[in-house]
Amino acid sequence: MRMRDTFIKPMHPEGKRFVAVFAVVALILFVIWEPLGWIGVGLTIWCYYFFRDPERVVPDAPGLVVSPADGVVSLIERAVPPPELGLSDTPLMRVSVFMSVFNCHINRAPVAGRVTRVAYKPGKFLNASLDKASDDNERNSLILEMGDGRTLGVTQIAGLVARRILCFTEEGAPLRRGERFGLIRFGSRLDVYLPEGVEPEVALGQTMIAGESVIARLDGPAS
Template sequence: MAGDLLDSEGRGEVFSSLPRIHPEGRKFAIGALAISLVFAFFAWETLAWPMAFLSLGILAFFRDPDRVVPQDERYVVSPADGTVVQITQVAPPQELVVDDGSGTEGLGTDPVTRVSIFLSVFDVHINRTPISGMVRRLVYIPGKFLNADLDKASEDNERQYILVERSDGVKIAFAQIAGLVARRIVPFVKPGDTLGVGQRVGMIRFGSRVDVYLPAGTGSRVMIGQRVIAGETVIAELDTRPLIEGVSQ
């Protein structure tokens, strides 16, 4: 039913528990902890304690909490935890416009609203799909590792575009962008996969940015400087009058 709240596994309630740790992070945490134990064995406490705290920091970085997802087809939810740093009108990326030979049309050439979300190392780095639908494109672009907070990071940095199409033809694209510290984009999906809104689609390691390209004519419901939560915060509502500066919700 429209407006119902479900978590990412279909449960209609929020429950209190410690967030799971994504498998990508376990090997790093175990490695840091193992080094800490070696240092402790040799009584090198000045080295052992920092490594122990580092292992805890790694576990915190790779936390993967459940989210309660709004179930309303009008809503576009945030694909990332972080802070909105830019809301602007741009032309869609060429990689999402040109014919890729798959037989599926990409985005149009008309300008669209792009919402840019910056993720610090303290944010959850699991990314989620803004809408339900099928993955039509997944395009990896090698590039630089500039500060993800800069405007030119959208065009210059290493990034991965994901284009999702709903059954009614609505298409939304978003980009996972590597940052100054982030050095790897890890996808969980592939073209042809069918996703539920708020489903996990990938992660970016250690600080990054996610850009969302809203459908033409759709405006933002968030403001620059606002904190958003992946899979929960509604960043746009389809078929509403564009507001480039965003509005508070």
């Protein structure tokens, strides 16, 4: 890998117009007062960095559940999945990954499977690190049906700053493990609802890399 590739990552197309707006504002600020212009340049670079879309090395061992987002594990608990998914009325193990405004915000499929449901629900914009954000905030949820018939739920949750959830997939579409399926702008959270009997293999505060970090093993820990 070249040194340039370490620092300069591809940008998702969704970010192009935002970077263009930041760049125009930076030029205007230069006209007003040069120090303000350099602040604008810094914000433009941050905007580009926010929409970065690096390639990821997805583990290919069978039965793995990978993180759907970059960030830190903020919650590990049993919780009832969003009612619009119709998954279960009994609590399932939920792992939440919180993304700050400095994390890459591309969302990736935790497992390979077919999308059997996509359900959007409007809501509030509370701090996404709070537990009640799962119930109160704007969200978009997916059900993935795996080859063995088991299902896994994943929910995109808007945050305090986030005002737009994007989903790139639709019902009936197949997804590969680690494949991009969405994006949330400017700070948010992803919840993964594991199948019954599957336990997480992560800890609170652990740093996650979308598509690479393992959250759980569908068939229990490796021997």
